Amino acid sequence: MAKTIIFLGPPGAGKGTQAQRLVDEKGFVQISTGDILREAVKKGTELGKKAKEYMEAGKLVPDDLIIALMEEKLRELSDRDVILDGFPRTVPQAEALDKMLPQIGRNLDKVILFELSDEEIIKRLSGRRIDPETGKVYHIEFNPPPKDVKVIQREDDREEVIKKRLEVYHSQTSPLVDYYKKQGKLFVVDASKSPDEVYNSIISVI
Numbered sequence: 001m002a003k004t005i006i007f008l009g010p011p012g013a014g015k016g017t018q019a020q021r022l023v024d025e026k027g028f029v030q031i032s033t034g035d036i037l038r039e040a041v042k043k044g045t046e047l048g049k050k051a052k053e054y055m056e057a058g059k060l061v062p063d064d065l066i067i068a069l070m071e072e073k074l075r076e077l078s079d080r081d082v083i084l085d086g087f088p089r090t091v092p093q094a095e096a097l098d099k100m101l102p103q104i105g106r107n108l109d110k111v112i113l114f115e116l117s118d119e120e121i122i123k124r125l126s127g128r129r130i131d132p133e134t135g136k137v138y139h140i141e142f143n144p145p146p147k148d149v150k151v152i153q154r155e156d157d158r159e160e161v162i163k164k165r166l167e168v169y170h171s172q173t174s175p176l177v178d179y180y181k182k183q184g185k186l187f188v189v190d191a192s193k194s195p196d197e198v199y200n201s202i203i204s205v206i
């Protein structure tokens with residue numbers, strides 16, 4: 001059966017960075033709900049129009065939209081090992097996933113929790129920059145972009161929105177830690193370490 005791994009953790013903890021490496025080196029497919037939504041907003045699709053205001057305010061997009069989106073993606077990728085990056089983010093999303101997986105011939109393997117203090121999260125998010133051409137993620141201090149790459153800052157990586165996203169993580173997403181602990185599926189990694197060290201911890205778990 002194809003693997004299904006969840007990356008859980010606050011925004012800015014390094015989930016996307018690590019997922020990208022597993023894609024490049026281990027043949028996983030990354031399903032990032034945030035990336036899919038940003039693309040939909042850029043293209044002005046129905047989904048994008050519905051999601052835009054929530055994203056700009058740092059709030060979560062309604063569960064029904066996200067659950068339908070994830071089910072469609074998982075059906076498309078039925079035979080591939082996947083990393084769910086940024087989903088689920090609420091208990092109802094996790095319950096919907098539990099219901100959906102057996103119906104599409106999958107089983108949840110492991111949930112990797114990225115642990116990082118709020119102080120570090122703020123440093124990472126405020127310094128994050130993106131190459132709009134390739135989607136590659138940089139950091140002005142920890143992983144500076146090459147001189148010839150013109151990077152942009154995500155709209156929601158501004159200070160006021162970062163604060164809101166953190167609040168949303170603590171109130172709506174962090175209950176999933178207990179949810180998956182009870183299922184015996186939760187594995188914790190110390191996300192404050194270097195990208196290589198975090199990668200090695202993930203590899204030793206999955």
Ligand code: ADP
Nearest residue numbers: 012013014015016017124128138139142194195
């Ligand atoms: P997430 O997908 O969890 O929101 P990202 O992977 O986009 O997080 O990482 C957030 C920021 O932190 C980026 O600017 C990235 O370059 C940087 N970053 C990622 N992992 C590390 C790390 N282990 N140490 C320092 N900076 C990191």
Ligand code: AMP
Nearest residue numbers: 033034054055059060061066086087089
């Ligand atoms: P991310 O790129 O994961 O930081 O997500 C960016 C934004 O997209 C979030 O702040 C939410 O507005 C929205 N989003 C992404 N994933 C979800 C999800 N699973 N549930 C609700 N909203 C989401």
